[in-house]
Amino acid sequence: xxxxxxxxxxxxxxxxxxxxxxxxxxxxxxxxxxxxxxxxxxxxxxxxxxxxxxxxxxxxxxxxxxxxxxxxxxxxxxxxxxxxxxxxxxxxxxxxxxxxxxxxxxxxxxxxxxxxxxxxxxxxxxxxxxxxxxxxxxxxxxxxxxxxxxxxxxxxxxxxxxxxxxxxxxxxxxxxxxxxxxxxxxxxxxxxxxxxxxxxxxxxxxxxxxxxxxxxxxxxxxxxxxxxxxxxxxxxxxxxxxxxxxxxxxxxxxxxxxxxxxxxxxxxxxxxxxxxxxxxxxxxxxxxxxxxxxxxxxxxxxxxxxxxxxxxxxxxxxxxxxxxxxxxxxxxxxxxxxxxxxxxxxxxxxxxxxxxxxxxxxxxxxxxxxxxxxxxxxxxxxxxxxxxxxxxxxxxxxxxxxxxxxxxxxxxxxxxxxxxxxxxxxxxxxxxxxxxxxxxxxxxxxxxxxxxxxxxxxxxxxxxxxxxxxxxxxxxxxxx
Numbered sequence: 267x268x269x270x271x272x273x274x275x276x277x278x279x280x281x282x283x284x285x286x287x288x289x290x291x292x293x294x295x296x297x298x299x300x301x302x303x304x305x306x307x308x309x310x311x312x313x314x315x316x317x318x319x320x321x322x323x324x325x326x327x328x329x330x331x332x333x334x335x336x337x338x339x340x341x342x343x344x345x346x347x348x349x350x351x352x353x354x355x356x357x358x359x360x361x362x363x364x365x366x367x368x369x370x371x372x373x374x375x376x377x378x379x380x381x382x383x384x385x386x387x388x389x390x391x392x393x394x395x396x397x398x399x400x401x402x403x404x405x406x407x408x409x410x411x412x413x414x415x416x417x418x419x420x421x422x423x424x425x426x427x428x429x430x431x432x433x434x435x436x437x438x439x440x441x442x443x444x445x446x447x448x449x450x451x452x453x454x455x456x457x458x459x460x461x462x463x464x465x466x467x468x469x470x471x472x473x474x475x476x477x478x479x480x481x482x483x484x485x486x487x488x489x490x491x492x493x494x495x496x497x498x499x500x501x502x503x504x505x506x507x508x509x510x511x512x513x514x515x516x517x518x519x520x521x522x523x524x525x526x527x528x529x530x531x532x533x534x535x536x537x538x539x540x541x542x543x544x545x546x547x548x549x550x551x552x553x554x555x556x557x558x559x560x561x562x563x564x565x566x567x568x569x570x571x572x573x574x575x576x577x578x579x580x581x582x583x584x585x586x587x588x589x590x591x592x593x594x595x596x597x598x599x600x601x602x603x604x605x606x607x608x609x610x611x612x613x614x615x616x617x618x619x620x621x622x623x624x625x626x627x628x629x630x631x632x633x634x635x636x637x638x639x640x641x642x643x644x645x646x647x648x649x650x651x652x653x654x655x656x657x658x659x660x661x662x663x664x665x666x667x668x669x670x671x672x673x674x675x676x677x678x679x680x681x682x683x684x685x686x687x688x689x690x691x692x693x694x695x696x697x698x699x700x701x702x703x704x705x706x707x708x709x710x711x712x713x714x715x716x717x718x719x720x721x722x723x724x725x726x727x728x729x730x731x732x733x734x735x736x737x738x739x740x741x742x743x744x745x746x
Contacts, residue, residue, distance in 0.1 A: 348375035366398040399428050437465035444492040445508035448476045486516035502532045523552035524562040560590040576607045594620040628656035635669050645676045664694035671703045683707040698727040
């Protein structure tokens with residue numbers, strides 16, 4: 267796409283040539299001249315929509331000057347008016363002069379207007395003429411949105427052939443093959459691991475997981491392992507594809523159905539729909555296949571917890587614990603549900619049971635401390651020693667340091683809260699919860715400038731998070 271500056275220069279050339287043509291030769295030269303003058307002024311001021319309309323107006327007087335409509339269409343796209351762009355690009359005598367890049371823009375306009383199938387046809391025509399890698403990029407994106415992974419891979423591999431130095435493509439192709447045909451993923455992932463510093467660690471990990479799982483010669487299991495790894499990284503769409511393909515290969519695979527149910531629930535949560543029934547049929551299928559499956563019972567418990575049905579969630583988590591009694595994560599989840607049910611002594615016992623199962627993991631001490639803080643019980647007796655132990659096991663863990671900052675805020679030791687929040691940020695400068703708690707410490711230490719600074723950072727770092735919401739409330743209360 268031409269830049270605004272280059273189009274502005276191009277427009278000036280058109281204006282000069284047209285003024286020459288207008289010297290007494292056109293039927294209404296002054297009206298056309300005004301359109302062109304208005305277009306130039308609008309471009310200078312950055313009003314691209316008006317510039318687009320003015321150029322199209324001038325083109326009405328000179329229909330043979332197709333470049334006016336082309337410029338109008340380009341500006342209309344930039345200004346966010348795709349329907350007008352389509353109109354200008356498709357005027358008689360104009361469409362035959364579209365460059366490959368203009369045809370890509372025409373496809374963009376159709377996509378933005380809600381007609382992706384027309385866009386697909388246009389982009390296919392461009393790629394069929396070997397005209398523009400931009401068209402391959404658009405098609406790949408379109409197919410990924412449709413979850414048509416075979417067609418997406420075809421376009422991505424074409425792009426890789428056109429530009430072998432586009433390093434991230436190796437990981438992207440490898441990750442898609444990982445959930446559709448894992449054996450084909452290995453060469454792309456190992457290539458990405460060797461040459462891509464941004465995705466190298468993920469590529470190596472995913473490569474190793476697939477290679478190890480494939481030793482069992484059970485394709486559905488390999489897909490499950492690939493999906494689990496992608497789910498750990500929050501790549502739920504690809505994970506769901508892997509789990510679904512695993513169920514297609516092996517319909518009686520209870521764990522694959524359970525993971526598929528959780529993946530669909532997570533995708534629903536990403537759409538801010540916590541009470542959705544997404545994933546429930548898959549979880550029910552998993553339990554029908556294996557009623558004692560720890561995974562199926564766990565994910566059903568999590569599903570019911572999200573629906574605020576805590577008594578039923580408790581039942582399923584208890585069943586999962588009966589099948590897998592040495593899992594500390596299940597014990598901590600039981601504690602979470604019991605706390606929501608209001609049985610705080612039983613919840614505390616569950617968190618302490620999780621610690622007993624894995625005494626060297628700071629996570630479970632941290633969860634016990636957070637439980638006491640959230641429920642405002644025995645901060646000094648429960649939360650403080652638990653936070654100390656978490657830090658003792660991992661002194662540089664930002665989460666543990668921030669939990670201690672929260673403990674100190676609750677105990678009204680604001681200087682210590684400041685110190686631990688600063689340590690958390692030293693360990694991880696992007697740990698946004700510490701922004702909030704450092705800002706709170708400065709509020710109570712009566713340091714308004716520092717308080718406002720850190721609370722504003724907490725609000726803007728991740729605007730959709732609970733941290734931002736709480737920071738906003740404090741800013742409104744203390745700094746109206």
